Amino acid sequence: NAGVTQTPKFQVLKTGQSMTLQCAQDMNHNSMYWYRQDPGMGLRLIYYSASEGTTDKGEVPNGYNVSRLNKREFSLRLESAAPSQTSVYFCASTERGGESGYTFGSGTRLTVV
Amino acid sequence: SQQGEEDPQALSIQEGENATMNCSYKTSINNLQWYRQNSGRGLVHLILIRSNEREKHSGRLRVTLDTSKKSSSLLITASRAADTASYFCATGGGADGLTFGKGTHLIIQP
Numbered sequence: 001n002a003g004v005t006q007t008p009k010f011q012v013l014k015t016g017q018s019m020t021l022q023c024a025q026d027m028n029h030n031s032m033y034w035y036r037q038d039p040g041m042g043l044r045l046i047y048y049s050a051s052e053g054t055t056d057k058g059e060v061p062n063g064y065n066v067s068r069l070n071k072r073e074f075s076l077r078l079e080s081a082a083p084s085q086t087s088v089y090f091c092a093s094t095e096r097g098g099e100s101g102y103t104f105g106s107g108t109r110l111t112v113v
Numbered sequence: 114s115q116q117g118e119e120d121p122q123a124l125s126i127q128e129g130e131n132a133t134m135n136c137s138y139k140t141s142i143n144n145l146q147w148y149r150q151n152s153g154r155g156l157v158h159l160i161l162i163r164s165n166e167r168e169k170h171s172g173r174l175r176v177t178l179d180t181s182k183k184s185s186s187l188l189i190t191a192s193r194a195a196d197t198a199s200y201f202c203a204t205g206g207g208a209d210g211l212t213f214g215k216g217t218h219l220i221i222q223p
Contacts, residue, residue, distance in 0.1 A: 004155075033210050033211075035213075040215065041215065042201065042213045042214055042215040042216060043156075043201070043213040045209075045210045045211075045212070048209060048210045050209075056209065058209075058210060090155055090156070092155075092156075094206070099144065099161060099206065100158075100161075101146060101148075101158030101161060102146075102148075102156070102158060102206075102211060103158070104155035104156045104157070105155050106154055106155045107153075107154070107155055
């Protein structure tokens, strides 16, 4: 009963470095999402994937890329990290329609120095 | 941009009291959801209320929805220390994702 699993939990990057945040869900959900959470800003959608093989930009996609590797996995890549990308990143998934609510991972706390 | 806005931003009450949080939103909705986030953790889905519903209960939670005023409220009765958390309302929820408010930080004093 893992739900949504995110790795790593913590990461410190230097400006300009790259990294990939991993997310996997075991609930057979079609839709998956990446959000970032900043103090005083709530959660903002970065990218989403309505189904395997499709991805779309959310509210704040600049500086990020995503890959929906298969139905289970949805990764978020920072090609050249910037201090403005210091944030807590959450992956979430839901069944089609989303009326049963979203299931969130426990988050990745990223600091870019 | 945030669709929902919670009020108050912070709320501190004594254990056993009731806690009420409000959410206002801007555009028409199909449903509205409430989530809880404990410190350092992910969000947990609490309850969903559809646009044709006016009130919904789940355990100690009571949610109301007034579509004419574009507002919702979350009531937690008989609060416990474990209810200390941030609470978010969210709208949308189709394939293009939920839009969250900035949250109400609730502190339950022992």
